[in-house]
Amino acid sequence: MTINRGLIEEFYNGLDERSREALDAAVEKVVEAKRRGGKVAVVTGSGPNLHEGVTTLIAELISKGVVDGVTTSSAVVNHEMGGALDRVKMCGAAQLGMDEEKMPRGNVFEFTDMSDEELGELSKEMILDRELLAKRHDAEGHMVIKAAANMAYPMGLRTEKLAEEILSLCRQCGLPFETVAGWGCDPRTMLGAGAERGVPVLVTIPQMVGGGHIGLSVGDSIPVAERSRRIADMLGSADVIIESAVALTQEIHDGPFETYTGHGIWSWWQGQRVYSLKNKTLVRFDLDENLRRAQDLQKSSAMIQEAIDKGLPKTKISKIPFRMEMSAFARHEGSLPVIGDIGMIWPVFALRIADALGIELSFMSYKQETEDGKAMREWIVKNVRPLDRDKMLRKFREWKAAR
Structure with a gap:
């Protein structure tokens, strides 16, 4: 796939000045981390991440060693099983x-x-x-x-039926649904790329609801406590965490094992393994201007922290609609809000990182309304294939034989 560098530069120039500055800083943080052997984790929502080709681009970044862990939703698992x-x-x-x-x-x-x-x-x-x-x-x-797959016959029904079979395999091997499904998924999906590279791709607990029986099977494949631990280990090992068009990020900002902005103090108190967001870089790609406004309020007057210290409601104090994750993000010293369309942000972000690290990308996403974006979506339909059941079962047998 030929990369349209001119269009990507137009995307960059289409962002406001503060978002361009934040995006530049985010690129520098990722490049610096990778050059010293650090890790990068991506926290994705569903919806626009699929339609803008972002999940396929993240799969490319996993394959090229840039992304070292992903959290996502059961809906994305469903769609990647169908080919994105x-x-x-x-x-x-x-x-x-x-x-x-x-x-x-x-x-x-x-x-x-x-x-x-x-x-x-x-x-x-x-x-x-x-x-x-x-x-x-x-x-x-x-x-x-x-x-892909969700509501259309017969592929939607196929993923529902596969969910039950994959859940049975998970119970035999003790692995998450995402891992076993990834054995059969196309390597140009996050699940497939993660399986090939040994990179964890996990559904967060708030995002398990979705994808019909996929979500139920994801939830039943391993205990909630184990899922929380696996996600905590992934995020704890990351130097940079990128949140992409995701509404619920409790595991990051309010998790049971995180001590800086979450509730991990009691896990630590009882001798369990914990991690801290302190000194990490949090990047968030989001359309909501209130995210940046919340950060501005915190920086200018420490209003958000004062509300927490006084036990006061943050929404009434700040006078803006307040999503839960805004609280920790706004107060975190290493947070970088990039406000804009992820279809414009991700191509700039990925290409600049790849250029700085000397990596040649084989796939590039584009804002879906552009001609390149339309061609990209057609390319995904044609080339990213549904889960290969025979391949998955073969990998399962190999895994069992190696134990």
């Missing part, structure tokens, strides 16, 4: 004879765009409703690129 993005045909459910009481809002039913050859391969692992599939050609509807 796919093309679906959206049809009115009534013309297919569906029970409209059970349909999503708008009475829409979706079909994954698949060839007869692909359906033939899929029929080897699950029973397909051939009568329903035959209707997809004549049904009125329109094609759209969406986050």
Whole structure:
């Protein structure tokens, strides 16, 4: 994939001055950490991270040794099992004879765009409703690129069924759902790249709800306490933590094993292993200007910390809508808010890091509204493939044989 450096420079110039300065500082922190053998962790949400190609870019950065750990949502796990993005045909459910009481809002039913050859391969692992599939050609509807697998037949149903099988394998080997699923995922997904490189990719506890039975199976694969410990170990070992369009970050800013801004004091008190965000760099890519306003209030008047010290509500004191994670982020000395569209921020961020470290990137994401962004999304649909069940089972057998 050819990198459009001119467009990426336009993205950089499209950010406001303070965001450009923060982005420059974030790049320097990552480059400095990697040059001395340090680690970088990325905390991703779902939604825009998939649609803007960011999760695919993060997979590239894992493969090139830049990213050393990822937290994400069960929804992203679901979509990466389906290949990140796919093309679906959206049809009115009534013309297919569906029970409209059970349909999503708008009475829409979706079909994954698949060839007869692909359906033939899929029929080897699950029973397909051939009568329903035959209707997809004549049904009125329109094609759209969406986050893969979720609501479309048959790939959405396939991931639901795979979830149950993967959960059974997890119970046999004691590994997280994400690890076992990653054995079969495309290496251009975060799960697949993480599995190939031995890099942890874990769903956070607040983000387990989502992705249907994927979320349930993720939650059931290992105990909550073990998941918290694994995430704490990942974040504790990181020098730079990058948060990308994610709403809930309790494991970072309010976690049971973090002592600087979280609740880790009692874990420490009882002799458990803890970590501290002190002296780490926290970078947040976010559209919410209030994040930076909260930091400005803290720097100018220590208002946020004073509210905490007095036990007062931060929202009323600051006069801005206050997300929980804003509190610790605003008070942390090493925090860098980059306010803007992640579709513009990530290409600049990744390319500048790669150039500084002498790394050649094989994939680049772009803001999806641009022509390069549209081409990128088509590339993902075509090239990032769904989970390979046979490969996953082979890796599972190899893992068992090595024990």
